[in-house]
Amino acid sequence: MKFFSETTPWYKANFHTHTTVSDGRKSPEEVEGFFRAAGYDIVAFSDHRKVSPAKIEKDFILLSATELDTLYGENRECFHIIGLNIPADATFGDLPKDSHPQAFIDRIRQLGGIAFLAHPQWSLNQPEDIVALKGIFAVEVYNTASTLPNNADRADSSQILDLVARKGHLIPQIATDDCHWYTGEHCRSYTMVQAEDFSVNGILDALKKGQFYASQGPRINQVEVIENTMTVSCSECVTAIFYSNSPWVGNRSKITPEGSTEYTYQIQPADRFVRVELIDKDGNKAWLSPFAVNGAENKFKYED
Numbered sequence: 001m002k003f004f005s006e007t008t009p010w011y012k013a014n015f016h017t018h019t020t021v022s023d024g025r026k027s028p029e030e031v032e033g034f035f036r037a038a039g040y041d042i043v044a045f046s047d048h049r050k051v052s053p054a055k056i057e058k059d060f061i062l063l064s065a066t067e068l069d070t071l072y073g074e075n076r077e078c079f080h081i082i083g084l085n086i087p088a089d090a091t092f093g094d095l096p097k098d099s100h101p102q103a104f105i106d107r108i109r110q111l112g113g114i115a116f117l118a119h120p121q122w123s124l125n126q127p128e129d130i131v132a133l134k135g136i137f138a139v140e141v142y143n144t145a146s147t148l149p150n151n152a153d154r155a156d157s158s159q160i161l162d163l164v165a166r167k168g169h170l171i172p173q174i175a176t177d178d179c180h181w182y183t184g185e186h187c188r189s190y191t192m193v194q195a196e197d198f199s200v201n202g203i204l205d206a207l208k209k210g211q212f213y214a215s216q217g218p219r220i221n222q223v224e225v226i227e228n229t230m231t232v233s234c235s236e237c238v239t240a241i242f243y244s245n246s247p248w249v250g251n252r253s254k255i256t257p258e259g260s261t262e263y264t265y266q267i268q269p270a271d272r273f274v275r276v277e278l279i280d281k282d283g284n285k286a287w288l289s290p291f292a293v294n295g296a297e298n299k300f301k302y303e304d
């Protein structure tokens with residue numbers, strides 16, 4: 001089984017950024033200029049509780065977007081939900097700031113948009129609460145803004161998401177900058193999307209189908225599983241780590257200081273899911289979403 005088409009084009013995307021429309025420090029025009037210059041194909045301005053306009057060109061798409069936040073329940077559980085492809089006249093003022101996050105997801109979907117859960121590590125979301133969310137297409141495994149110097153070191157959500165995956169919910173993972181333009185957190189973490197058609201519908205369709213991976217630099221060319229051998233082909237990296245539900249697996253971390261463009265892993269009999277992190281010589285990572293192995297059920301299902 002091959003994970004990716006070998007003929008369908010890839011597009012570079014940042015689905016989470018802020019501008020002066022909310023608490024970002026650069027104007028929408030400046031932000032657009034940065035991402036265009038950095039070679040991005042798709043960007044979404046997800047200002048807090050504001051809907052950004054879409055802009056569709058032949059080789060560059062701004063998806064309309066918003067970020068909705070809530071502190072829910074007596075423990076004031078923090079959830080930030082990003083909506084993409086939101087009508088420009090949509091408002092969310094009737095949803096109070098202590099709404100259950102499902103209300104935001106449902107509204108985004110009713111409006112024809114798609115939703116993902118932002119930065120669960122920063123928010124300190126509980127695995128059982130993430131599992132309960134219905135109708136998200138993805139979750140952020142990494143958001144660049146949630147680390148030093150403007151935050152504590154909580155950009156990496158992979159451990160919380162491993163607990164979610166341990167429960168059988170293999171939610172596809174994206175990376176974003178969540179940039180507020182503080183001190184260089186822009187154009188660092190992104191999502192590579194494989195879409196048949198470079199249009200809003202083509203991109204949404206690819207996202208709903210999970211045709212993407214998260215990265216800060218390494219490129220994933222192909223992933224193939226033949227019987228119990230998994231092979232990842234990539235741009236040159238120095239480390240590949242094969243994570244699974246199994247606490248101990250010998251030789252799961254492949255360390256190749258000389259550089260390698262291919263890594264293999266023997267899927268273990270007790271593995272129920274596997275995911276991969278690649279690291280290049282500069283410390284940039286790529287993340288392949290968890291997937292089910294050994295006939296295990298994936299309880300995450302995206303339904304339109």
Ligand SMILES: [Zn+2]
Binds near residue numbers: 067080118119
């Ligand atoms: Zn947020």
Ligand SMILES: [Zn+2]
Binds near residue numbers: 046118
């Ligand atoms: Zn944000």
